[in-house]
Amino acid sequence: xxxxxxxxxxxxxxxxxxxxxxxxxxxxxxxxxxxxxxxxxxxxxxxxxxxxxxxxxxxxxxxxxxxxxxxxxxxxxxxxxxxxxxxxxxxxxxxxxxxxxxxxxxxxxxxxxxxxxxxxxxxxxxxxxxxxxxxxxxxxxxxxxxxxxxxxxxxxxxxxxxxxxxxxxxxxxxxxxxxxxxxxxxxxxxxxxxxxxxxxxxxxxxxxxxxxxxxxxxxxxxxxxxxxxxxxxxxxxxxxxxxxxxxxxxxxxxxxxxxxxxxxxxxxxxxxxxxxxxxxxxxxxxxxxxxxxxxxxxxxxxxxxxxxxxxxxxxxxxxxxxxxxxxxxxxxxxxxxxxxxxxxxxxxxxxxxx
Amino acid sequence: xxxxxxxxxxxxxxxxxxxxxxxxxxxxxxxxxxxxxxxxxxxxxxxxxxxxxxxxxxxxxxxxxxxxxxxxxxxxxxxxxxxxxxxxxxxxxxxxxxxxxxxxxxxxxxxxxxxxxxxxxxxxxxxxxxxxxxxxxxxxxxxxxxxxxxxxxxxxxxxxxxxxxxxxxxxxxxxxxxxxxxxxxxxxxxxxxxxxxxxxxxxxxxxxxxxxxxxxxxxxxxxxxxxxxxxxxxxxxxxxxxxxxxxxxxxxxxxxxxxxxx
Numbered sequence: 001x002x003x004x005x006x007x008x009x010x011x012x013x014x015x016x017x018x019x020x021x022x023x024x025x026x027x028x029x030x031x032x033x034x035x036x037x038x039x040x041x042x043x044x045x046x047x048x049x050x051x052x053x054x055x056x057x058x059x060x061x062x063x064x065x066x067x068x069x070x071x072x073x074x075x076x077x078x079x080x081x082x083x084x085x086x087x088x089x090x091x092x093x094x095x096x097x098x099x100x101x102x103x104x105x106x107x108x109x110x111x112x113x114x115x116x117x118x119x120x121x122x123x124x125x126x127x128x129x130x131x132x133x134x135x136x137x138x139x140x141x142x143x144x145x146x147x148x149x150x151x152x153x154x155x156x157x158x159x160x161x162x163x164x165x166x167x168x169x170x171x172x173x174x175x176x177x178x179x180x181x182x183x184x185x186x187x188x189x190x191x192x193x194x195x196x197x198x199x200x201x202x203x204x205x206x207x208x209x210x211x212x213x214x215x216x217x218x219x220x221x222x223x224x225x226x227x228x229x230x231x232x233x234x235x236x237x238x239x240x241x242x243x244x245x246x247x248x249x250x251x252x253x254x255x256x257x258x259x260x261x262x263x264x265x266x267x268x269x270x271x272x273x274x275x276x277x278x279x280x281x282x283x284x285x286x287x288x289x290x291x292x293x294x295x296x297x298x299x300x301x302x303x304x305x306x307x308x309x310x311x312x313x314x315x316x317x318x319x320x321x322x323x324x325x326x327x328x329x330x331x332x333x334x335x336x337x338x339x340x341x342x343x344x345x346x347x348x349x350x351x352x353x354x
Numbered sequence: 355x356x357x358x359x360x361x362x363x364x365x366x367x368x369x370x371x372x373x374x375x376x377x378x379x380x381x382x383x384x385x386x387x388x389x390x391x392x393x394x395x396x397x398x399x400x401x402x403x404x405x406x407x408x409x410x411x412x413x414x415x416x417x418x419x420x421x422x423x424x425x426x427x428x429x430x431x432x433x434x435x436x437x438x439x440x441x442x443x444x445x446x447x448x449x450x451x452x453x454x455x456x457x458x459x460x461x462x463x464x465x466x467x468x469x470x471x472x473x474x475x476x477x478x479x480x481x482x483x484x485x486x487x488x489x490x491x492x493x494x495x496x497x498x499x500x501x502x503x504x505x506x507x508x509x510x511x512x513x514x515x516x517x518x519x520x521x522x523x524x525x526x527x528x529x530x531x532x533x534x535x536x537x538x539x540x541x542x543x544x545x546x547x548x549x550x551x552x553x554x555x556x557x558x559x560x561x562x563x564x565x566x567x568x569x570x571x572x573x574x575x576x577x578x579x580x581x582x583x584x585x586x587x588x589x590x591x592x593x594x595x596x597x598x599x600x601x602x603x604x605x606x607x608x609x610x611x612x613x614x615x616x
Contacts, residue, residue: 052518073521085519089537099523102533150523 002063002153003028003186004049009058009068011044018044019055020210026154028063031180031187033197035234036207042190043158045207049188050156051075062153078147078185082159084139086131092142093118093127099150117149118142120179137168144176148183155180157189161196173200194234198222206230222276224261224350231274231352238280238322241354244271248351253318257295262351270354277323279348282313283341284334293343297322301338315340380596387589404590414591417575420486421555424571428493428554433547435494436501441535443502444509461499469496470563477564488564489571493557497550504549508542548606556599 004026011019019041026032034042047053049060051072060068067075086095093114094101100110118124121141131139140160147155160176161169177200180187191197197204198218205215206229214221214230225231228239240257242249244265248258249272257273265271281293299317313324313334324342334340390399408414443455461469473495477488512535520530536543558573565574572595576588 050522052521071521072518073524073526076524077522079519079522081515081519083513083515085513085515087516087519087534087537098520098525098533102520102523102525102529146519146523156522 004154005061007059009048009055011048011055017210022212024205024212024215026186026188028186029184030202031200033201033204034190034207035194035197035204037192040207041210042207046156046158046190050077050079076153077156078152079156080143080147080160082162084143086139086142088131092129095142096146096149113149117145121145136164137172140172154186159190206233225274228272228352236277236323237274239272239274241272244269249273257349258346259349259351260346263353265351265353272352272354274350274352275344275348277325280324280342280344282324282326292345294346295349296341296343298341301334301336301340304336315342383589384593387586387593392586404586408587408590411587414575417570417572421572424490424493425551425555427490428497429547429551431494432497432501432550433543436498436546437505437543440502440505440509458499458502466559470560474563484564484566485569489561492560492564493554496560497553500549500553501546504546505539505542508539512538545606548602552602
C-alpha cells in the first residue's frame, strides 16, 4: 500500500493540453474520485498514474518512489477498466491468476490466492466459468478480483460502474467500498457521475479542461465550492452574479445577497454567489423578518416537478430561473404561476470570486 | 404459395447445376483414376493399378516430396513472419505505415506469370538462380500477403484494452503477446497458414519458372508428364492432390467460422 503524489504534471497531445500543471496528493489508504466531464483530463491523469502514458513534465510518486518514467508493468498497480477487459480465452480463475502467473508464483500459491480473491468478491464458486457466461456485475467483480490479487500498491478504476444499470450500480458502489475498506488499498476512481463521487469517496478532485478545479472531501466541495463550475458540476446550484460588497454581492437590479461562507472578494470586484436548491425556503406570504433567512427574493413558480419525497420548483425571477427543492412534509403544494417569496440564510450562500 | 414453391425448386436446381459444374470434371477424373482403360473406355473396370504404378514413378514421388516440403516450410516461415508483421502494423504507428499497408495488396492481384518472370530475373541477378531454394523464397513471398491480410483482419476484432490489462498485471511484452494477443488471433493465424500452404502446394506458374529438371515440384512435374503423354497415373496423383487441397480448404473454412464467433 502506498500513497500517490502527482506534482505539476502536464501532458499535451499535439496542440491539445490534456493535463495542465496538475498536482494532487492521494493519501495512503484513501478512496479518491477524479470527477469531471468528458475531455476534462481525468482519464489521462489516471493513465499517467497507471503508467500507460508518461507526462511531458512533472513528477509522479507511488509510495515515495518516483515512477513517472516507469512503464505500467513495473509499477505494481491494479487497474479495473471501463469494459472490464477480461481475457475472453481464459476462465474466471485464470483471469484472476494472470498477474500471479506472469510473475512465476508457484501453482499452489496462485490457486490459494485466486480463491481468496474470488471469495472476497463473492464469486468463490464461479472460477471455472468463461467471462462471456457472466453477467455485467459478475464481470465487474472478476475484474476487481484480478486487479487486487497481486496486492498492488494502488488500485485504479476507470469508470468501472459505467456499464451497469442503476440498481446494480448502487450494489456495486457499496461492494466496492466494502472491499476497499477490507484491504485498505489506496484507490483512485475516475467517474463523470457526481453522485457516485459523492457517495463513495473520501476525497474528490474535480477536473476541467486539464486543470484541477478543486480538491477536498465531498462535504467541503459541496458546501464550499470555489468556482461556479465546481458548484454546478457537483450537485445543483443557483448562481447569482454581481459585484462584491464585502459581505455578499449586489445584483445588477440592486438587490443584495449576503454570503457568510466562501472566498473573500474585495468590494466592487465581480463575484458570484452559489446557493443549493435544498437550502432555499419557499413561501406564498410576505416574508417574515428572520435574521436566519436574511436573503429574500420575490418570484413566480413556473414549473413544479413532483418526485415523491420532494418537489422541485422552478421559480422565475428577473429573467433567471431558480431551482428550489422542497421536502414532501405534507404541506400545501404551490401551483404553477403562483407568486412566491424565496428566503435563505447567508450561511447557505457561498461567495465565489469571478 | 405456389410461386414460392416454384422459386424454391428453381433455387435448388440452380445449386445442383452449380455444384455439378464445379465438381463433375473432378469426379470424372477421380473415377477414371480407378478405371482400367488408359483411354477412358467404358464399361468401367475397377483398378488401383494407376496408384500402384504412381508409386513406382520416382520422379513424380520426388516432386511430391519437394512440394510437401516446400509447402510446409513456406507455411511456417510466412505464418510466423506474416503474423509478426500484422502485430507490428497493429501496434505501432510509424512513418509510411499506410503506404506499406497499401503495398501489401497488389502482389495478390499481380498475375503469377509476371511475378514468376520478375522473380526469375531477380534470382539470377542476385545469384540464387533456379532450384528448390528459389522456389521456396518465391512461395514465401507469394504467401506472405495472404497471411498478413487474414491475421490483420482478425486483429481488427481484438480489444486493445486486453493488452493494457495484461500489462497492468505485470506482464511483459512477450507474455502479453503469447498469452493474450496470440490466443485471440490464433484462428486467423491458422487460417493464414492454411492459405499459405494452399498457395505453395497448388503453385504452378511461379514454380515452373524457378524449377530445374532435377529440382521441381509436383504441379510442374505433372505438366511435364502430360506433355510427354497422358497416363491415368496423372489422374491418380491429381485425385490425391484434390483430396488434400479440399481437406485443407474445408479446414480453412472451419477456422474462418471460428473467427466469426465470439
